[in-house]
Amino acid sequence: MSINSPLPDYELPDTVELTTPAQLRAIADPLRSSLLDLVLERAATVSELATAVGRPKSTVAHHVGVLVDAGMLRVVRTRRVRAIDERYYGRTGRTITIGVVRRPGDMTTPVCVNGLSVAAAESVPAHEDDTLYSTLRHVRIPRESASQFWRRVEALVREFTALPRSGDTVYGFAVGLYPTDQPVLPEAEPEAQPEAQPAQDPSTDPA
Numbered sequence: 364m365s366i367n368s369p370l371p372d373y374e375l376p377d378t379v380e381l382t383t384p385a386q387l388r389a390i391a392d393p394l395r396s397s398l399l400d401l402v403l404e405r406a407a408t409v410s411e412l413a414t415a416v417g418r419p420k421s422t423v424a425h426h427v428g429v430l431v432d433a434g435m436l437r438v439v440r441t442r443r444v445r446a447i448d449e450r451y452y453g454r455t456g457r458t459i460t461i462g463v464v465r466r467p468g469d470m471t472t473p474v475c476v477n478g479l480s481v482a483a484a485e486s487v488p489a490h491e492d493d494t495l496y497s498t499l500r501h502v503r504i505p506r507e508s509a510s511q512f513w514r515r516v517e518a519l520v521r522e523f524t525a526l527p528r529s530g531d532t533v534y535g536f537a538v539g540l541y542p543t544d545q546p547v548l549p550e551a552e553p554e555a556q557p558e559a560q561p562a563q564d565p566s567t568d569p570a
Contacts (some may be wrong), residue, residue: 370527370528371406372406373452376457379455380456387549402454405440406440406451408449409450436453437452438452513540519538
């Protein structure tokens with residue numbers, strides 16, 4: 364496949380939302396997350412996925428089945444090879460969103476919901492090798508402005524995801540926008556206006 368071909372090589376809805384505990388458990392596994400990332404480049408068979416992650420085909424087939432049952436993977440096409448139908452799997456949505464639904468008594472949110480936690484752990488080697496690009500800023504803005512800005516960030520994420528594949532390194536791109544308890548400056552006091560100086564009588568000007 365040419366690096367200039369559209370990504371991925373199958374029709375893909377824009378988003379899929381996860382809401383059930385089974386779906387959250389399915390995506391929490393690091394191997395399954397890797398499988399989902401791989402098929403964002405192109406549809407792949409279990410054999411291809413197993414080769415990519417260096418795991419037994421039977422293990423990968425099990426995890427693919429879990430993702431299919433959870434509604435995150437689907438068969439996008441098949442190919443006949445030596446009287447056997449090879450199934451190619453793709454995602455059910457370009458972007459996977461988490462709709463957190465807590466049941467009565469639930470006090471915590473699964474870690475997998477927080478992409479920044481995953482990114483923080485994943486980026487440790489890059490930080491140690493001084494190859495990590497990162498920044499953090501805090502800005503006091505209205506909620507409406509935050510929502511508008513996040514929509515622009517999502518467009519950038521889609522742009523990053525669609526970049527042509529080449530090279531040997533997979534880069535992670537983590538973004539987040541969240542309310543904090545950072546301190547806020549008090550409203551600035553109005554500056555005192557300078558007192559008007561009385562007009563000077565020209566006749567008293569020094570020579």
